[in-house]
Amino acid sequence: MKSSRQTTLRLPVSVTGIGVHSGQPATLTLNPADPNTGIVFVRTGLDGADREVAARHDAVIATDFATVLGDRQGPLVSTTEHVLAALLGMGVDNATVEVDGPEAPIMDGSAAPFVAAIEQAGVVELSAPRRYIEVLRPVQVMTGTSSGELRPYAHGFRAELDIDFDNPLIGRQSYAVDVTPQSFRQEICRARTFGCMADVTKLWSAGYARGASFENSVVVDETRILNPEGLRFADEFVRHKVLDAIGDLALAGLPILGLFRSVRGGHKLNHAVLSALMADRSAWRIVEAERPRRATRGHVEAVGGLIIAPAYGPDVS
Template identity: 85%
Template sequence: MKFSRQTTLRLPVSAAGFGVHSGQPATLTLNPADANSGIVFVRTGLDGSDREISARPEAVIATDFATVLGDRNGPLVSTAEHILAALRGMGVDNAIVEVDGPEAPIMDGSAAPFVAAIDQAGIVELSAPRRYIEVLKTVQVTSGKSSGEIRPYANGFRAELEIAFDNPMIGRQAYSLDVTPQAFRKDICRARTFGCMADVAKLWSAGYARGASFENSVVVDEDRILNPEGLRYADEFVRHKVLDAIGDLALAGLPLLGAYRSVRGGHKLNHAVLCALMADRTAWRIVEAERPRRARGHVEAVGGLAAPAYGPDVS
């Protein structure tokens, strides 16, 4: 583990753009937060007071074409998955995410602009030990041809995804990796959202993709990639699905110690597996990272985990 203590941002930083579905402008600002705050979204620009919500499974109110967070008064912010993926992928535990529009800006369709913003802000350690959700047993969800599971894994968090599309330009793809800040930056964060040209009219009629363009989405038809620059990775489609899964599972509230596998999945399946895990209190526990030990005038970083902070049998 790179950090044995919790992290936050050194300074506030902002990014501005348009929502891929709403087409409306929005500015997203990442702010430092205290230890044990987790990721908190604050919707500004509303009549009256700002509204805030913690990024947790119960905050999800829709998963059709994006992950939408809200409360009993309605939605607060849509398409939260890319910023969540950037924060979790880069190892940021605590942050306040302010958004002044109904949807997080899509930027270039990937998490890379948010990673650049995190780099600009800087990451700092806090005094509190980092906490994790350790998966203790396998939890599975099946829905039609889609299936997902999360299982114990001793080496951090691992993502294993398979996709299968009828479109021949996408087809069947699979990708797996152990998620670390280095791997996320190099192999995942630049993968963009994608769609089929044949689905555009249907999406528009349903009120989606109003801000989509070649600048923020990979678009395919039956025999070619329509974006002039082509793909960033030969398997960019499945890598973006990995990005989405990292963001959706960041809603656990703490980093996961486990391996997530999905076949033909998406936001709905990711959320269903996370909810199934959280609902089974015998399937997980919260553990703390061991603090570095000081010996003979120097600090030695010690890997591994300490005793559970709390869990099914620990209050």
């Protein structure tokens, strides 16, 4: 994400599938948006007027098995993390995401179909400078044996995750990546959601995984991968957790300049860490990327190959 300007999509583009938890069909359309719009979800297909919600941490109303966005009237769109990861990972700052069902389609269980849609639509620069949330000091959350933190990082956005599952086919895995459109496309976006066969009945009884199948999930038992095609990566499980974290942290509303570290985490921990950061106004600031030739006297810093300057204004004070 080295562009100094905000971006959006060149053209609208749609994908169609079913929700992994609801099992209901849905069409999701990514639309261009004006500078400083951010990512906004619009739930269509409701009785009465469409409803919209900004993709922000304070719009999260549930994090059980997926990230759900909503408003005072209730949930609007579930399982938003994969499309959010694709938009952030591919460097799209502004888009309107229309969904005509209660849940974003799961597609093949990864973010790759959304990346393909973004590439089909094209990404264009806008006139406004890109803005970032720069982490100034560490913020940590611990819950039982799980922990997560955001800390300063001088080279953009980096994710470092460890997972540890009782299932011997998953076990302990680690992955670290500096997130750029190239690394996201090559290393992260194809990693699929996963689950254990032993948990399926429990999930169904709780109202989850009604649309899950071998077409959109990696399924394991105690001895083998049940999907005929096997894994896409030897460590696909932890790579998917990285994907989820990228999507959940996109709910900062702006790209993060910082390092996210998680041990035995998930949607709930990702959201808790982001919420803790946003609640501590001394732990972050909003900065703008300026083209080097436009840099003037004053306090400027080089971050990730860009010239970064504090963005002072009524909306960030």
